[in-house]
Amino acid sequence: MEMAQIGATPKGGVKRLTLTDLDLESRTLFQSWCDDAGLTTEIDQMGSMFARRSGADDSLPPVMIGSHLDTQPTGGKFDGALGVLAALELVRTLNDLDITTRRPIEIVNWTNEEGARFSPPMVASGCFVGAYDLEWTLARPADDGPALGDELKRIGYAGARPCRAGPVDAYFELHIEQGPILHAEGKTVGVVTSAFPSTGLLVEFRGETAHTGPWPMPKRQNALVAAARFLTAVDDLGWTYAAGGGKGTAARLTAWPNKPGILSDWAQTVTDVRHPDAETQAAMAEAMRRAAAEAAARAGCTFEILDTWTWGGDIFASDLVDSVRSVAIDLETQFCDIQSQAGHDAYFLARHCPTAMIFTPCRDGITHNNREHCDPGDFEDGLNVLLHTAVRRADRDVH
């Protein structure tokens, strides 16, 4: 609740966009808590914060536990922050009980998970595992102008630690579900087994400006129409597969000149499709690409897919997932297996080291909205499962 004061909105949520002054404030507060807990903090070249608690054998790779402190413009108190502060609570508990784990534990606060100010999202964890080039990443422009690298310098978080993952024993991330399932089912712990296969597209449409009045319909090349038709088709696609849990999302549309009186000659869209079944999702992704071509043709425009990204699938380490489930059983929690549908930094970490996620419920599944809400009882079980799973992992025998 103290962290949620930073960027608090009148509607009870949080707006703490990445690398703003408010982000700096939240980092400073988190740093002071890490200092109080006796942790050693390093900042990497992407501004991600690594707060380390020594193990009995510091030559062993650490167990990492992390999430993010940045939010959407209409964010809530728990999306991201809960996972970072859960890791801190874990460390404080070990301190209170005077327990030293065999391996060190590193808490991570990843820069720019949300991608709400700099596209794409999860860019720091992506860079960490080598999915993105550091220079390209630092050059990403904010919607409000400055480059990511310049904003890092401005708030004093262009760190010295190389943004390149060394050996990591395991990565854990606790996160609110961001969907309605756990809350509806009365479960407190979601054992995340896999991630919805997902495909995103950045599409550009090009046409010709002309007068909105006399210009005959057959001659029009209105890029805004191409984009609107494409978003409509992606939404239709979501509905076609909705019964099986599929989603089609129209996330973003920009056009130029986008004025009354003139047809637009340029538009850009961001869309994605997600489905629990990989084969069905592949069909949806193909249909989405076809829809871009059809929308462009219908509007007399050309189009180009500027970027495409895929994520999800069976990415988590099955032994870690089994370990999470065992602990959930041992602690007699109300748990269920669940698939992750949103993107998380854990998806990138899973490319580099054994990774698992734990979900906790949020009321009615509402998130990316100021009305996002959790009671302490919603995440107490999840925190205990994280504590025991991570400590078991950190303490396990050296093979």
Place this chain on the structure above:
Amino acid sequence: MEMAQIGATPKGGVKRLTLTDLDLESRTLFQSWCDDAGLTTEIDQMGSMFARRSGADDSLPPVMIGSHLDTQPTGGKFDGALGVLAALELVRTLNDLDITTRRPIEIVNWTNEEGARFSPPMVASGCFVGAYDLEWTLARPADDGPALGDELKRIGYAGARPCRAGPVDAYFELHIEQGPILHAEGKTVGVVTSAFPSTGLLVEFRGETAHTGPWPMPKRQNALVAAARFLTAVDDLGWTYAAGGGKGTAARLTAWPNKPGILSDWAQTVTDVRHPDAETQAAMAEAMRRAAAEAAARAGCTFEILDTWTWGGDIFASDLVDSVRSVAIDLETQFCDIQSQAGHDAYFLARHCPTAMIFTPCRDGITHNNREHCDPGDFEDGLNVLLHTAVRRADRDVH
């Protein structure tokens, strides 16, 4: 061509947005030409310029001839400027021939015809005839921030003459057709008989932000989807009536937050429908309103029509139109009757005084595009028709 140097673009067009420094430069040049022609210029409270040539009886209401010097962001050399400079050429011709008309002649350069920087368009002529309130008009915000009234002061064009029409004997406006008909038919003069009945809507859609991933399709209230579905429907409507000359235009879409990762809770659109037949156009307008409701419902959003505007119909003075046609016949021009499809300041003037328009061809009808093109031979006939019609009107007997 000298005027077209001000705001000239690399693609051969003009970008001279209203009340910018370039607009000021064009006004200064026009003013110097008016001074050279011995005209007396007044600026009204909306910054419109009135350059007056005395008549034999200055107690009689003037014959006004005008258009606009502002352009779209991707404008051409002729849209607007041709009409203002045609009036200047007319006055120079009378000077050269030492002719004094019975009534005075006033050339007008209307502020912000295009509406490309301040919405709505044609706001100065609208204010002049009492369709808009002066204070409301001066408070219109630019897309780039400042209020229209402040920008008028900044460039020194907040004039003293009241923005309120006194008696006007007649208003003429010569303009490029902005459509392909005259050029395709090999005509040099379009006798504008009436204007396409047209209806525009400013619609706002409201939904709820949520995560783009886990949030189930049936729970989504994505305002961007509502807006995209609405624009698609308006384009469909245009195609349904295209064979009869109907148009449905998706002109503008803005959404918020409009980011990857979050569903938008707000969107706004500008659309219009136009058709030569009033009854058919009324049916299109009704279908457009219904489409807004349907698009909102399909996306789980609410909607509100924030503004609606209608223009066109049989607005021109039949005796003036007949007079234009008689002159076109007398001068043995290649002319045809034509309907106006774009909006013009003349539409507002027609509410106040007898009004007529003359169209001249532009190559392939291309306009609001840097490729807009006319040769001098395209408008010489039109200028002569304007000259003779306006002088006949200015010289006619006092009843």
